[in-house]
Amino acid sequence: MISLSLSDKVMIGTALLGGMAGVVGSFAVLRGRALVGDMLAHAALPGVCLAFLITGQRNLLNLSAGALVTGLLAIGAVTVITRWTRTKEDAAIGIVLSTFFGAGVVLLSIVQKPTTSGNKAGLNSYLFGEPGGMLNSDLVVLAVVAVVVLAAVILFFKEFELTCFDTDFARSQGWPTLWLDLAMLAMLATVTIVGLPIVGVILMAAMIIMPAATARFWTNRLPVLLLVSGLVGAAAGLIGTQVGRGYPAGAAIVLTAASLFLVSLLFAPQRGIVSKLLSEYRLRRRVAEEHLLRALFELGEAELPAVPAINLSTLRDYRHWWSLERLLERARDEQLIEWDKNQVQLTPLGLRRAAQITKAHRLWELYLVRHADIAPDHVDRDADDVEHLLPESLVAKLEQELAAEGRLPTVLAEMPISPHEIHSEQGGTTL
Amino acid sequence: MEKIAFEVHDMTVAYQRRPVLWDIDLSIPEGKLVGIVGPNGAGKTTLIKAALGLVTLASGKVEIYGKSYEEQRHLIGYVPQRESVDWDFPVTVRDVVLMGTYGRLGWFRRPGKAEREIADRCLQQVGMAGYAKRQIRQLSGGQQQRVFLARALAEDAQLYFLDEPFAGVDAATEAAIVELLHALRSSGKTVLVVHHDLQTVSDYFDYVILLNMRLVACGPVETTFTTENLQKTYGGRLTILDEAAEAIRRQKPLP
Numbered sequence: 001m002i003s004l005s006l007s008d009k010v011m012i013g014t015a016l017l018g019g020m021a022g023v024v025g026s027f028a029v030l031r032g033r034a035l036v037g038d039m040l041a042h043a044a045l046p047g048v049c050l051a052f053l054i055t056g057q058r059n060l061l062n063l064s065a066g067a068l069v070t071g072l073l074a075i076g077a078v079t080v081i082t083r084w085t086r087t088k089e090d091a092a093i094g095i096v097l098s099t100f101f102g103a104g105v106v107l108l109s110i111v112q113k114p115t116t117s118g119n120k121a122g123l124n125s126y127l128f129g130e131p132g133g134m135l136n137s138d139l140v141v142l143a144v145v146a147v148v149v150l151a152a153v154i155l156f157f158k159e160f161e162l163t164c165f166d167t168d169f170a171r172s173q174g175w176p177t178l179w180l181d182l183a184m185l186a187m188l189a190t191v192t193i194v195g196l197p198i199v200g201v202i203l204m205a206a207m208i209i210m211p212a213a214t215a216r217f218w219t220n221r222l223p224v225l226l227l228v229s230g231l232v233g234a235a236a237g238l239i240g241t242q243v244g245r246g247y248p249a250g251a252a253i254v255l256t257a258a259s260l261f262l263v264s265l266l267f268a269p270q271r272g273i274v275s276k277l278l279s280e281y282r283l284r285r286r287v288a289e290e291h292l293l294r295a296l297f298e299l300g301e302a303e304l305p306a307v308p309a310i311n312l313s314t315l316r317d318y319r320h321w322w323s324l325e326r327l328l329e330r331a332r333d334e335q336l337i338e339w340d341k342n343q344v345q346l347t348p349l350g351l352r353r354a355a356q357i358t359k360a361h362r363l364w365e366l367y368l369v370r371h372a373d374i375a376p377d378h379v380d381r382d383a384d385d386v387e388h389l390l391p392e393s394l395v396a397k398l399e400q401e402l403a404a405e406g407r408l409p410t411v412l413a414e415m416p417i418s419p420h421e422i423h424s425e426q427g428g429t430t431l
Numbered sequence: 432m433e434k435i436a437f438e439v440h441d442m443t444v445a446y447q448r449r450p451v452l453w454d455i456d457l458s459i460p461e462g463k464l465v466g467i468v469g470p471n472g473a474g475k476t477t478l479i480k481a482a483l484g485l486v487t488l489a490s491g492k493v494e495i496y497g498k499s500y501e502e503q504r505h506l507i508g509y510v511p512q513r514e515s516v517d518w519d520f521p522v523t524v525r526d527v528v529l530m531g532t533y534g535r536l537g538w539f540r541r542p543g544k545a546e547r548e549i550a551d552r553c554l555q556q557v558g559m560a561g562y563a564k565r566q567i568r569q570l571s572g573g574q575q576q577r578v579f580l581a582r583a584l585a586e587d588a589q590l591y592f593l594d595e596p597f598a599g600v601d602a603a604t605e606a607a608i609v610e611l612l613h614a615l616r617s618s619g620k621t622v623l624v625v626h627h628d629l630q631t632v633s634d635y636f637d638y639v640i641l642l643n644m645r646l647v648a649c650g651p652v653e654t655t656f657t658t659e660n661l662q663k664t665y666g667g668r669l670t671i672l673d674e675a676a677e678a679i680r681r682q683k684p685l686p
Contacts, residue, residue, distance in 0.1 A: 030517075030520065030521075032517075155539060156539075157541075158533060158536070158539075158540075158541060158542070159533075159538070161522070161526075161530075162530055162533055164520070165516060165517070165520050165522065165527075165530070166511065166515065166516045166530070168480070168483075168485055168509075168511050168515060169509060169511055169530065169582075170533075171483070171484070171485055172483040172484070172485065172504075172507065172509040173504065173533060173534035173586075174501075174504045174534060175533075175534075216521065219521065220521050220522075220523070220566040220568075221521055221522070221523065221526075222520075222521050222522055222526075225521050
């Protein structure tokens with residue numbers, strides 16, 4: 001602290017702010033309170049101006065106290081409006097947010113009149129954010145708040161998690177959910193208010209919402225979500241102030257956060273758009289290949305165990321194909337079929353795969369027709385194979401039913417798994 | 432003499448001056464499977480919430496094993512309606528079941544190995560052992576319901592309140608839940624269940640609470656679940672009365 005250059009201070013300060021906004025924002029977003037942060041930030045402006053008009057000084061603690069007072073007033077106003085009128089919460093937040101912000105802008109213009117006394121430098125930063133005006137004492141306040149918030153989240157993790165997920169259940173166990181909720185709200189308010197001079201009233205909400213929304217792409221576990229969200233927030237602060245030099249800092253930080261969000265939206269595993277498109281493409285390719293193998297199997301099923309070559313035209317007429325040639329090429333590359341101009345024949349490997357697929361298909365069909373109404377909840381939709389998709393007992397039953405109808409692809413039972421055994425038992429004939 | 436597990440005296444509950452439950456008086460002996468039955472808006476869920484201290488009573492009191500709810504909280508297990516939570520919340524199935532142990536753990540203590548074992552055992556009891564590490568978003572309706580049941584089991588309670596556990600679940604899950612309820616009863620627990628399907632009341636429960644803002648009747652199914660009482664509960668609604676008549680007919684052949 002003794003001899004930090006201004007740029008070091010700004011770096012540490014914005015990273016601290018981004019980190020804690022990410023952590024606190026995660027709880028707010030999960031609790032459905034993302035907009036409350038926005039309202040708190042806007043409603044803080046009149047408080048900041050009033051505090052300055054009364055004390056005539058610009059220091060973080062004074063102004064934050066003012067911000068806190070009007071912020072709490074705003075929350076009270078929303079509560080009263082939703083409780084006693086038919087206005088919905090989002091509308092009430094909109095009303096209160098803009099009213100308080102309007103009052104703030106008016107007060108700001110009064111503060112900036114030449115006749116008003118006091119050192120006004122930096123008050124403007126509350127609108128758009130200006131970390132360049134950061135004092136040593138501001139950095140200390142940020143650090144203290146960060147430590148307190150982090151400690152609270154670590155101490156009360158279990159309690160916050162339960163309150164956010166299922167408030168009624170938490171209350172039934174005797175947890176004081178009202179106080180836990182208030183504690184989360186207090187953390188949100190504190191972080192929002194200390195962040196105002198850095199990011200600005202208008203953009204502070206983005207610091208609350210974006211890191212949490214970004215982190216949600218990367219994980220399904222709350223502890224990891226908090227960590228990632230904090231890191232994203234800190235990174236946005238660091239990178240934003242470095243890259244965005246010469247531009248309004250709040251905007252630079254928020255745009256950095258938005259870029260991180262965009263990258264996650266596109267490239268996150270599972271939830272990202274690219275990964276979703278990729279897996280959709282893979283699925284379509286797999287389904288097409290399975291259709292091909294099943295068609296070849298069914299066309300030659302009557303002649304089993306011999307595997308006849310199928311005429312390409314027969315195959316083409318069997319069902320509707322979407323670029324059959326490319327499909328055949330790929331299947332040939334995977335050595336599932338042999339393809340000779342107008343004739344297609346399953347290889348031993350292809351036959352085994354085709355029999356498996358056909359069996360799975362028929363089991364699944366039979367299940368849907370006869371048993372789906374009984375146990376749709378027992379279907380494990382994440383599993384790839386029908387054998388794993390349904391409970392084992394049900395698969396056994398379905399197999400019996402298929403066998404009774406003579407539709408169970410029996411080639412599986414006759415076909416040894418290992419190629420070595422094919423030679424020893426069947427005299428080297430390719431099946 | 433059998434113990435009284437759950438007792439309500441002169442209870443009235445009002446939401447913003449509009450009464451939802453009037454002068455409820457009832458007592459449930461220990462070890463019973465109790466169906467709470469009544470039309471929509473009859474206050475079934477409110478009765479449960481009042482018992483759990485989730486809504487303020489306008490008058491009267493609730494007793495659990497003869498003492499106030501605050502003193503007996505540790506004896507209570509709760510299964511809220513499935514729709515009451517956000518199933519996209521970033522937790523796994525086991526995380527949710529672990530929440531059942533939080534009441535016992537108290538402030539600051541984290542669930543450890545012992546709690547995880549309890550959670551896995553409870554998941555096994557509801558047939559969800561293989562799902563511990565799944566994100567809850569991936570579950571079907573019936574699976575969500577069973578996870579909630581497992582969480583209540585992890586509370587290791589004496590008295591369970593279930594709010595519509597059969598809503599939107601398939602036949603197999605319904606059968607599994609009924610089996611679980613019977614297992615709970617055989618180990619001496621008392622279970623109160625908000626239930627909608629009049630047809631199955633006499634099959635599933637041995638005690639019934641008929642509710643329509645006031646208490647119509649409360650007692651053993653054989654003597655309480657009668658056409659007369661159902662008429663009082665549901666008023667003149669014909670379709671429901673037909674259903675009720677059907678339900679009574681089904682009950683007749685039983686001794």
